[in-house]
Amino acid sequence: MSNKNQLPLVRKASGIRLARDNILSITESLTDPLVAVIGLWAVAFIQEGQLSPIYLFLSLIIFFLSYPGESKLSLPINKAVMNIVFTWIMLSSLLILFAYTTRYMYLFSTQTIVLWVVLTPIMQILALLLLRSIAPLIMTLQGPVKQAVVAGINEQSIELALRLNDTKLQSTNIIGFFEDRTLKRVAENTDIDVLLNGNIGVSILGKIDELADYIKTHQVNVIYLSLPMSGHPRILKLLDDLKDTTASIYFIPDIFMTDLIQGRMGQIDDIPVVAVCETPFTGFNGVIKRTADIAFSLAILILILPILIIIAIGVKLSSPGPVIFKQRRYGLDGKEILVYKFRSMSVCEDGGAVTQATKNDQRVTKLGAFLRKSSLDELPQFINVLQGRMSVVGPRPHAVSHNEMYRKLIKGYMIRHKVKPGITGWAQVNGLRGETETLDKMKARIDFDLEYLRNWSPKLDIYIVFRTVSVVFKGEKNAY
Template structure:
C-alpha cells in the first residue's frame, strides 16, 4: 500500500498510513506456509486476500472512503498485494534452510515408547526438511519380541535409565509415546525428568500434570502436547531478545558514569578485583560466567559457596551499600548484551547451590528453560537475597515457574517497574 501511493502520488496520506497499520495489525502474524507446495500456498494467499480485501472494499464503498482514490490505485493495490505476498513467501521458502541453520546446532531428542505412535513421530521428524531435531533413539521397557522390528532406531535403555541418560547427554527434547493406560508410569516418569532441562512432549495427549507453557503443536501433522517448554519461541523469542538488547544498551549508556565511580570505589577501598566473576547455570543448564562488582573480601566459586547472611563479616563496607542498593548487579547488563542473561528471568544461582537444590526441590531445573535474569518475579515478590531455609528456596522456585507459565511482555515491564521502585524504597533480604 505504501509503495503504490509513493509510486502514484509521491506521498503516503495520513489516512492510508493508519489504514495500513490497522490491516497489518489484523493480519499479523501470518503463517509462513513453507511446508506447502507453491500452488497450495498461492491458493491460500489469494483466498485469504479476497476475504480481507472484500471486507475493506465493502466498508470503503458504504462510507464513501473509496472515492478519495483513483481506480488505478485501488486496482494496483488489489492485484499487487497478493503477488507481493506470494513472492515473499516463495523467497522465505528458499531462504528458510539458511534461517534454520542460524538458529544453532541440531537439537537431540529421545522418544519414550517404541510403538506405532513413537515410530510415526521419529519418522516424521526424519522426513521433515525443516526440522533441527536429531532422534538418538528410543527407551522401552518391553521385551524385544513385543516391540516393532526392523525400525532402524537404537534402543537406548529402559524407562528407569532415562534421567541418567539425559543428565549425561545433551538432550533437548523428550517425546513420551506411552499408552494412556500408563498414567502411573507417566507421572512417575515426569517426576524423574524434573531434574533435566529437556523440553517434554506427550504424544498424543494427557490432561493431568503441572504444565509449563502447555500448548498443542504438531510434528509434521502429528499432534503433540507441550508439557514443559520455554515461552520464548518464534516471535516471542525475537521480542524478548530485542527488548533485552535495546534496554541493556540504554541502561549501560545511562549509568556509565555510575559504573566508573563504583569501579573506582571498589578498587580503592579493598584489595582484589573490581569485577567478581562466578560460574552460574544459564539457559538449558549450561554454565555461564556472571559479572558483579566485588562486594566481599572473598571470591568464592568452588564446590562450596556460602550465601551472604546478615552482618556477614566477608562483606566490605562499600559492598554492603552496593548489595543493599543492587548496584553490585549493574555489570550484568553486559551479560545481557552478550546473550548469557536476560533483563528479567529467574535469578542465577551459584553452581554449587544448583547442584544442592536440584536434589531437594522437584522442578528446580525447569527454571533453566529460560535465560537467567538481573531481576525476576521471585525477587519482586519478596524472595531476594539469602534463602536460609529450604522453604524459602521452594517459594523462590515457585515464583520462577509461575513466571515461565505466565510470561508476557507486559509482565516483564511490570517486574522492571517493581524492581525500580523497590530499589528506591529499599527491600529486605539483600545482605
Template structure:
C-alpha cells in the first residue's frame, strides 16, 4: 500500500540529502562517544580492546538510519530494537572470541542503558532544528502538481506530509472537468495546463510535479517547454505504482538515463555488507551450535531409518536451482515435481521430527548453506521447486523474491507466516512481506529479524 511518508524511498532513490548524510554519521558517532564518555566517567583506561570495540561498533552502526522524519515514538522504538540487536551481536562476538573478560561489567551495562537514550535525544534535537529551519520564510519551497488524478493525489499527499522539510503544496492544474478529477482536488485546482507557466512565474513556485499519463506526451512536451522558461525545478512522476517497485532508482548508463523499476538491494557496498555479515555471523553460529548439530544428527538417525540430513532442491538467487540441507523430520521425503506441504498431524512426520520442526531446529544445517554462499541468514524462505512453478503463475511478482539469496529466516516468518500456507491468500501475504523486505533492507532490519526469530523458536507453534 502506498505510504506518503515513504514516498521517495518507495519510488526512486533520491540523491543523498544533507540530513541523510548527517544521520549516516550521527548514530555511530553518538554510540562511540557514549562508550568513551562512560569509560571516562568510571576512570576506565582506553586500552586496545576498547579501541577495537569502538571500531567494531562504528562499522556495525554505519551508516546510521535517518529517523528525523519519524515520530518520537517510532524513533524511540526503532532505536531500542536496533540497539538490543546490536548488543546481542556484540555479546556473541565477545563470547565466541573469549574477549568479554577485557571489559568491566558496570561500564558495559551503563553504556548499554545510556546509548539509546542519547541517540533518541540526538534525533529529537535534529527534528527540532529541521522544524525550525523549515519554518523560516526563505526555506519554504512552494510546489504545484500538474494532473489531478489518483497519482496526482498521491504526490500531493506526500508533499503535504513533508511540511517539516519546508515544502508547501499550493494546488493542482488540470484541463479535465470536475467530474473527472479527484473530489479533493476540485477546490484546490488553480487552472489548466496553459496557465501553469504564468502561475509559476507570478507566484514564485519552486517545484512542479507532472503526473500526466504517458499517453499525454504531446501535452507534456508543450508544458515542459513553457515551464522551462522559469526557474522552477521540474519533476516527472510516471504512474508505476500499479506494479511492485523494488529498489527503484535512476541510473546513468554511459550518458543514457535509465529508470530501474525492479532491482536487488544487494549491489555495490550493500552486497559486500550483506555477504560479510553472513560469513561472520554464520561462522560464529556454526562454532557455537556444532555440539547441537552433532546431537541432533544422532537423534534423527536413532528416531527412524534413513539419513540424518535431507537434501532439498530449491530455487536460489536469480531462480537457479540449489541444494538446501535440513535435518530429516519425515519418514518419506518429497522432492520431485509434486510436493505436498506438511500439515498439522501429518502422518509422514516422526515424533522427533515434529519436535525439531516446531522449534525450527531442523533448519540449523542451513548455516552450512550460508557459508557456501547458497543462502543468507535472513531472506525470503526457499520453497520447493514444484511450489515455485505453481505459485509463479498464480501470484503477481512471485519470482521477484528470488532477486536475493533465500534465507534461513525472513520478514514473513517473524510476522506470522511461518509453517504451512494452505491457501493462496496466505502465500500471497508471505510474498508481500518478502517484497517489503527487499524494498526496505538494512543491516539493522536483518538483526531485528534474527532477534525475533530466536524468540519465535521458543514460543511459536505455527509450524508442523
C-alpha cells in the first residue's frame, strides 16, 4: 500500500478503558476492589483471629464504592501509581470521617483499620505490576487478536481506530478503512483534522462497494459500519452483501457524535433502544448516589452542629431578618424546590427578578461577606440533601428567574436538571463559582455541568468533594 493511501491518525489516546468483553478489562476492573476487600479480610483475621460480620459489611461497601476500578494498564506507571494512591486516600478518608462522626468507629479495631488503610494502596500497586506482567498471557486466553475493518471515515471511526490501535492490550485491531472519497477530500474535513495529532497510520483498503469482495479473500473477524444514517438504503444494501461472511458486524450511528448524555444501548423486551439523554443515576447508580448523600450529609451535620449554632447567632445579631434564607430554585426534572442558606444580605430576593451578588455589593452584610467568601452560607443545604431535594455533588441550582432567562439563551441548559442540584459541582471546582456576569461564563458553567453528567462516577464525586475543600481553604476571588 502506497503512502498516498496512508491516513495519519495522530491523536494520542490515553487512559483507554478496554472493551468490557475483554477478559483483561474485566480482570482489571475487579483488581482494585478485590485487593481492598481481601486485604481487609486478611488484616482483620491476622489482627483479631476472626472475621467478624462488621468487616464483611465494610467489605461490601468498599467493593461497591470502588468497582469498577479505573483502567490503568495503558497509563505510564508513575501516573498509575498516583491514581491508586490518590483514589485510596479520598475513599478511605471519607469512610473514616463517616465512621467517626456516626460513632460506628468503635465497632472496629483502630489498629486493624490503620494497618489496612496503609497496606491497601501498596497491595494495589503490587497487584497492578503483577497484572501488567501477565497481561499478554491473559490476552492469549481469549484467542488471537481480531482483525477489523471500518466502512466510512469520519470522526467516530477515526476515534475508534485510535482507541483500538493505540494499545497492545486490545483484543481488536483495525487494519484499514473503506471510503469512497479521495484522501484529499477526507483531509479537507476540518472536523476530522481536529482529531489528528500523533503518528498512527491506518490504510484505506478500497471503496465501500469493494468491502464485501475484500472480506471474501482476507481474514477479517469484525466489520464496523460508520456510515451516515441518511444513507439508510446504502447501509441495507451493504448489510445484504455482507450476509455471505462469518465476520461480526457492528454499526456506529452518527447520532453518537451528537451531544449525548449517558448514551447507551438498551432493550425493551426484544425492541432495541438507544439512550440519547439520560440521567446517570438509574438503577444501582441511583442507590449508590442517594446512600452516599444521606451518609455524608448526616455525618457532616453532626460534625458541624456547633458551627451552625454559632453562625445562626451571628446572623441574627448582625442584621434584622431571618437566619435562614429560603429561595426557590429548580431541582430534579426542572421542578421548583426551596433551597436553604444562611442569610448573607440585608434583602431576601425571590421574585421575578433576582440580582446576582457583585463585588462590593452593598446588600451583603459584613458577616455575610465572610460567609459567602468561605461558602459557610451554603451549610444549611446539607438539610436539603437529607430531604432529598439536593445532592452533595451536582450542578449548582440557580434562581428561578435566572433559569427562565438562560434556558432561552443557552441550548441544552435544562439538561442539567436531569439530576438533583448539588452543594458543590464540577463547574465550581474548575473556577466557575460566584457571579456569572457574562453569557460566556454561564455557557462555560453549563458545559462543565453536562460534562459531569456524561462522566459521573462515585470516584468523580469524591474527587469534587476534596477539590471543594481545597478551593474553600484557598479562597475564591469570584465568591462575593
